[in-house]
Structure formats: C-alpha cells, structure tokens
Amino acid sequence: MLAASRALRNTRRPKRPTSGRSIACLITAFVLTLTIAMPFGANATNSNSNTNANSTGLANLPAVMPAMNCAAVMSMDLSGVTDGTVTITSATALPAGAVVGKNTLPAPVCDVKGTIGPGASLFELQLPTQGWTQRYLQAGCGGLCGNLSVNAPMASTCVPVTNGQIAMAATDMGHEGGNDGSWALSAQAKIDFAYRGEHATAQVAKAIINKFYARPAKYSYFDGCSDGGREALMEAQRFPDDFDGIAAGAPANDLIVQNTFHHAWPAVINVDPKTGKYILLASKLPLIHAAALKACDSLDGVTDGVIDNPRACHFDPSTLLCAKGQDASTCLSPAEVGIVRAIHDGATDSNGVHLEQTISREWGGELNWSLFVPVTDAGPSGSINFVLPFLAYLDYFNGSKPSATLSDLKFTIEGFMKTVPTSNYLAATDPDLSPFARRGGKLILWHGLEDQHITPEGTIEYYEQMKNVMGSDKADQFTRLYLFPGVAHCGGGEGPNTFDIVTSVMAWAETGTKPGKIVASIIDSTGQTTRTRPVFPYPAVARYTGSGSTDDAANFVANTPNSEPYVNPHWIGEWLYSPGYEAWCQAQGSLLNCKGGNNWSDYRKISTHAGDSGK
Structure with missing residues (x-):
C-alpha cells in the first residue's frame, strides 16, 4: 500500500487552466485607523513601502474612497473577466445598520448583485463606500449551498470585517434550492458547485473592485467552513492565484464519502434488522x-x-453495560454498546475493512449525536437528509435516481468503488499545494473536535498527507492546523467556540506574522465571556500551568506530546488523499464530460490492497 501511495504521489498533476483575467493581489498594507476621507472620485495615496505591522499583525494600509458612485456599477463592462457572461442586476447604496440576510452592516456599502453564465450562478458583492482598506474577503457556502450569504463567522474580532472596511462577496455556487439535490440535474450546475462557482466569483468580484476604486485589492482572502471548507481547499488546489490567504474550517474535502458512507452508517447500524426499529435513542446520549x-x-x-x-x-x-436487574435508563444493552462503538469507529464492511477514516466521531461529542440518533424508535435518523439527496442526484456523472434509498448504498469494497468515482471533480483532497505555496499563499486549516457532521480525522489526514507529499518544512512555511476541543460542527459545542481565524490568516499573508495561539472563548447568553482557552498549532495542545483560574487562557501554555496517539491510517479510500486525481469537466448539453486525473483502474487496484491493511 505504501509503495502504491508513493507511486500515486509521483504522478504528474493535470495541467491547471488559466484563471482568465483575474486581478493579481499586490503586497502592501492596512491602517486600522482610517485616513481622512478623500473627496468623491479622488485617488488615495498608495505607498507600497508602507508594510509595517500594527498591533494585530496586519499591515498598515491607507483607506481608499470609491472612484465612482454606486449606480455607475450597473454600466460596468465585465466582458472577458471570466469564461461566462456577467450581468449586474442591481447596485444599491445601503447605509450602516441595514440588515442584509442575517447580517447588520457596520458601515455603508454599495451592494452589488448579478449573475455569471453559462449557468445561473448568483453573486453578491458589498463594497465599502466610506473607506476601503484594500482587502477582499470571499465567504464560502455550506451544505449543498443554493443561497447567498455574505458572512465571515470566523472573523469575530477581525477589525476590517467588524468595522466594515473590507469588500466581501459570496455566491450561490450555480443554483438555488439548497439540499434537495435536484438542481444537479444540470451539468453546468454540478461544475459550478464542484469548483467553478467560487473561482468565477473571485474573478468577477476583483474586476468590479478594480473599477469601483480605480485600483485592485491588495490582498484577497477566502473564509469557509463545512462545504465552505471544501471550497476553500478547492481554491488552493485548483486556482492557486485567486487568494493570498485561506481559512478552511471543518472541510468537507472528501465530500462523496462524507455524504454517503459517513452519514449513512449511524442510521444503518442503529436499526434492528428484525423489527426495523431504531435501537440507540437520544435519551441515552x-x-x-x-x-x-x-x-x-x-x-x-x-x-x-x-x-x-x-x-x-x-x-x-x-x-455502561447493564447489570442484572439494573434500570435500563441508567445503562446500555449489549446492542446499544455495539452501536456506540460502531458510531465512534465509523463505517466498515462485513470483514472490518474501513470505508471511511478509522475514527468517525470523536469521544466527547456524544451530545451532538442527536443529529443522527433519533428520539423514538420509529426514527428517522437526521443523517438520512444528507445521504438521500446525494445518492439521488450527485453520485453520478450523468443520470439520477430520485427514488434512491439507503439500501442502494452497499457497505462493501465493490460498493465503495461504485460510489466514489465523482470524487475526481467534487472532492478537494489533493495534498500537493506547491503552486499555492510558491506564490506566497497562506492556509489555516481548523476543525472542532466535537464535530458531528465531518470527522476531524479527515482534516488531520489531509494535513499529514500535505507534509508527506510536500515535505514537513515546506508545508510549515505556509500552512497550520488548529483543532478546537469541545467545538461542534463549525461552532457550538461544550468548549470555547468563539474565535477569530481570519485575522491570523491576514497577518501571516501581509506581514509574515506566523500564527501562534488562537484564543477561543465561551460567551454566555448575556454576552459575558465565561471562559477563554488558547489553541495552539497542531500537534501542540494547551496545558494548565498549575496556578490561576482554569477559565483564563493566560494560565495555559503549549505542550507538544512526544508522540501522537496511534490511529490506524489505512482505509479503503486512503488513495483519495493523493495528488493528480482531479478531472476538469465541461457541460455538453445536459451531460457532464470530465477529463484528466489518474486512471481510475489504478485506484481500484490500490483500494483493494488498502482494504487488506485496513482491517
């Protein structure tokens, strides 16, 4: 298996398509205190030598006023910016305090909306109109997307975001309608969701920024969690010129395995085959x-x-096994014990071959298992809502099966190989980020250790494979991984779950300030901070100094274990975390035509051997 993995890592990557007329981000700086506002249409002074850092590690950059009014955006010529036709449908001046979606604007903006062909991708771009500090931030989209949400949840104390000094955009990734999956009957919608939607949005947004302020963004960033984390990694892997810094949270990088075997397993394993009723119920969590x-x-x-x-x-x-005569509400039956262990360990075939990473849900996150452990024995398991749309519409290159059921998913090696081929355009697991690193890009990966949706092991595996493929020293120059104890999927959970990833990405990209500890907080319903804890770059963990409050981050230091606890790294899809598997697709009418990547038959052989070592 190891020899086969090395062979895969040595394969040549498919040639990356050019990014069209994307605007390159120049290296300069940012000022937290805005410079005096300039008259409408005037140009702010730009000094590329002004790269000294402020107290947050961000570069000092003068603020810039628009070079045109908001209404004039409607008449912009955006031909040739991307590979499809761009249509601006509205450009509206909004005041500070206006509510857009779930967000209240901290400063006035020009809110631009439009479409990107050849499909129906919607985008929204918010341009500050009273002082733009020359940064652009693109927000990822969760689930199967299908909505616009200009939001940056991992920027809770990032000053350019909280002050409204940064241009921000988002896309619906080529469709409306979210998680029912029927939008994937369109081949172009599949491509836009897979990788094109975010890239085309970056091209268009940066072109509009360049015209609106009469200068390009100095720095461009991407922040996403869940599928937004997959989108973040897709950008780094396929379009390394789009962003200077990327924050990828709880990435659904192995999207196909996650939305099939991973989410289906706790539902399938928890049903009594004789009665059809669920065995482990939420009351036991x-x-x-x-x-x-x-x-x-x-x-x-x-x-x-x-x-x-x-x-x-x-x-x-x-x-927790029940003793004779013990109240059943205070203990577990043998069947319940087996289900708890199986949910933690993850999906396998009948011979114990792992069909996902060897830890599916970490210990400590059991309260969040209510996602898939039902309240009554009639069910259903909530995880079915993630599996069925995928089996019906996205587990095919061409075709669909709207009547798909869980029984269509076979927990076998053969079933695995029939399920995952669309990984070659939907997954974002290629660990070779050399082009992104060469241009100076910075990447922060993060994951909550109580994640009920996506296993942290997938993010750890991706990070470790990046070091294996690129070399630890090279990887350390541009990437960090943070694991947040007690944090559920993209937030929530029992631990400190409010933190700012984006400032660390910006500071690293702009002034070379390497990320160290990130302080996470618990904030109660009254807005009071009740606990703070530092989280250090993996594999370091926080250790109490022995004095002072354990609710104060100041009383913890970094400690790197002598060795990480052993976890079996072998599973049937280990080869997915190898370079060069990606295909590039085109829509030919209603059909998807994908080319490139390694030969799928080679993967089949490797997977069979991987199964031998994954027991």
Missing part, C-alpha cells in the same frame, strides 16, 4: 457523554467538561 468525560476529561490535567485530545481517549462503552 447524556449517559454516554458523562461516561466518556469520566474516562477522559482529566487526561489533560483539568476537569472542565471537555476532552482536549479525544485521540488519546480510550473510553470503552461496555463500562
């Missing part, structure tokens, strides 16, 4: 969670309701 904490909470030296390093936790659910 607090019991399981308390037992896991009892076993592993104190491993880090602090008992605080959070397991800091679940990979070091060896919780055995059989400790």
Whole structure:
C-alpha cells in the first residue's frame, strides 16, 4: 500500500487552466485607523513601502474612497473577466445598520448583485463606500449551498470585517434550492458547485473592485467552513492565484464519502434488522457523554467538561453495560454498546475493512449525536437528509435516481468503488499545494473536535498527507492546523467556540506574522465571556500551568506530546488523499464530460490492497 501511495504521489498533476483575467493581489498594507476621507472620485495615496505591522499583525494600509458612485456599477463592462457572461442586476447604496440576510452592516456599502453564465450562478458583492482598506474577503457556502450569504463567522474580532472596511462577496455556487439535490440535474450546475462557482466569483468580484476604486485589492482572502471548507481547499488546489490567504474550517474535502458512507452508517447500524426499529435513542446520549468525560476529561490535567485530545481517549462503552436487574435508563444493552462503538469507529464492511477514516466521531461529542440518533424508535435518523439527496442526484456523472434509498448504498469494497468515482471533480483532497505555496499563499486549516457532521480525522489526514507529499518544512512555511476541543460542527459545542481565524490568516499573508495561539472563548447568553482557552498549532495542545483560574487562557501554555496517539491510517479510500486525481469537466448539453486525473483502474487496484491493511 505504501509503495502504491508513493507511486500515486509521483504522478504528474493535470495541467491547471488559466484563471482568465483575474486581478493579481499586490503586497502592501492596512491602517486600522482610517485616513481622512478623500473627496468623491479622488485617488488615495498608495505607498507600497508602507508594510509595517500594527498591533494585530496586519499591515498598515491607507483607506481608499470609491472612484465612482454606486449606480455607475450597473454600466460596468465585465466582458472577458471570466469564461461566462456577467450581468449586474442591481447596485444599491445601503447605509450602516441595514440588515442584509442575517447580517447588520457596520458601515455603508454599495451592494452589488448579478449573475455569471453559462449557468445561473448568483453573486453578491458589498463594497465599502466610506473607506476601503484594500482587502477582499470571499465567504464560502455550506451544505449543498443554493443561497447567498455574505458572512465571515470566523472573523469575530477581525477589525476590517467588524468595522466594515473590507469588500466581501459570496455566491450561490450555480443554483438555488439548497439540499434537495435536484438542481444537479444540470451539468453546468454540478461544475459550478464542484469548483467553478467560487473561482468565477473571485474573478468577477476583483474586476468590479478594480473599477469601483480605480485600483485592485491588495490582498484577497477566502473564509469557509463545512462545504465552505471544501471550497476553500478547492481554491488552493485548483486556482492557486485567486487568494493570498485561506481559512478552511471543518472541510468537507472528501465530500462523496462524507455524504454517503459517513452519514449513512449511524442510521444503518442503529436499526434492528428484525423489527426495523431504531435501537440507540437520544435519551441515552447524556449517559454516554458523562461516561466518556469520566474516562477522559482529566487526561489533560483539568476537569472542565471537555476532552482536549479525544485521540488519546480510550473510553470503552461496555463500562455502561447493564447489570442484572439494573434500570435500563441508567445503562446500555449489549446492542446499544455495539452501536456506540460502531458510531465512534465509523463505517466498515462485513470483514472490518474501513470505508471511511478509522475514527468517525470523536469521544466527547456524544451530545451532538442527536443529529443522527433519533428520539423514538420509529426514527428517522437526521443523517438520512444528507445521504438521500446525494445518492439521488450527485453520485453520478450523468443520470439520477430520485427514488434512491439507503439500501442502494452497499457497505462493501465493490460498493465503495461504485460510489466514489465523482470524487475526481467534487472532492478537494489533493495534498500537493506547491503552486499555492510558491506564490506566497497562506492556509489555516481548523476543525472542532466535537464535530458531528465531518470527522476531524479527515482534516488531520489531509494535513499529514500535505507534509508527506510536500515535505514537513515546506508545508510549515505556509500552512497550520488548529483543532478546537469541545467545538461542534463549525461552532457550538461544550468548549470555547468563539474565535477569530481570519485575522491570523491576514497577518501571516501581509506581514509574515506566523500564527501562534488562537484564543477561543465561551460567551454566555448575556454576552459575558465565561471562559477563554488558547489553541495552539497542531500537534501542540494547551496545558494548565498549575496556578490561576482554569477559565483564563493566560494560565495555559503549549505542550507538544512526544508522540501522537496511534490511529490506524489505512482505509479503503486512503488513495483519495493523493495528488493528480482531479478531472476538469465541461457541460455538453445536459451531460457532464470530465477529463484528466489518474486512471481510475489504478485506484481500484490500490483500494483493494488498502482494504487488506485496513482491517
């Protein structure tokens, strides 16, 4: 298997298409205190030598006023900016305090909306009109997208964002309608969702910025979580010139496996084949969670309701096995014990071959298992909502099966190989980011360790493969991984779950300030901060100094374990995390025509051998 993996890593990457007339981001600086506003239409002074950092590590950059009024955006000529026709449908001046979606604008903007052909991609771009500090931030989209959301959740204290000094945009990725999947009957919509939508939006947004302010953005950034994290990695892998810094949270990088075997497993394994009823119910989750904490909470030296390093936790659910005569509400039946263990370990075939990473859900996140563990034995499991749309419409290059059921998914090696071929255009698991690194791009990966949707192991595997393929020293020059204890999918959870990733990305890209600790907070319903904790770049973890409040980040230091807890790295899809598998697709009428990437038969051979070592 190792020899086969090395062979894959040595294959040549498919030639990347050019990014059209995308605007290159120049290296200069940013000022947190705005310079005096200039008259309408005038140009601010630009000094490329003004690269000294301020207290946040960001570069000092003068603010710029628009070179035209908002209404004039409607008449912009955007021909040739991307590979499709661009139509601006509205350009509206909005005041500070206006509510757009779920966001309240901190400063006035010119809100631009439009479409990008040849499909029906919608985009929205918000351009500050009272002082733009020459940055652009593109927001990723979660789930199967299908909506516009100009939002930056991982920028809670990022001054350009909170002050409204940054241009921001988002796209619906080629369709409306979200998670029902029927939009994927359009071949072009599939391509836009897979990788083109975010790229085309970046090209268009930067072109509009260049015209509106009479200068390009100095720095461009991408912030996304969940599928937005996949989009972030897709940008770094396929379009390395689009962004200077990227924040990829809880990335759904292995989208096909996640939306089939990963989400289907806790539903399938939890049904009694004789009665058709669910066995493990949500009422038992607090019991399981308390037992896991009892076993592993104190491993880090602090008992605080959070397991800091679940990979070091060896919780055995059989400790909850009911004794004779014990109240069933206080313990687990043998069947329930087996289901708990299976949910943690992840999907396998009947011989124990792993069909996903070898830890599917980490210990400590059991309260979040209500996503897929139903309240009553009639069900259903909530995870079915993620599986069925994918099986019906996205698990095909051409064709669909609207009547798909869970029984169509076969938990076998053969079933795996029939399910994952669309990885070659939908997945974002290529670990060779050499082009992105060469142009100075910076990447921060992060994941919550209580994630109920996407296993943190997939992000860890991607990071480790990046180091294997590119070399640890080279990877360390442009990427970091943060694992947040007690944080659920893209936020929430039992641990400190409010933090700012975007400022760290910006500071690294602009002034070379390498990311160190990121302080995460718990903020209660009244807005008061009740706990802060530092999170350090993986593999370091926070350790209590032994004095002071354990709710204060100042009383923790970084500690790098001598060795990471052993986790079996072998599973049937390990080869997906290898360079060169990507195909590039075109829509030919209603059909998807994809070319490039390695020969799929080679992967089939490798997968068969991987299964041998994955038991």
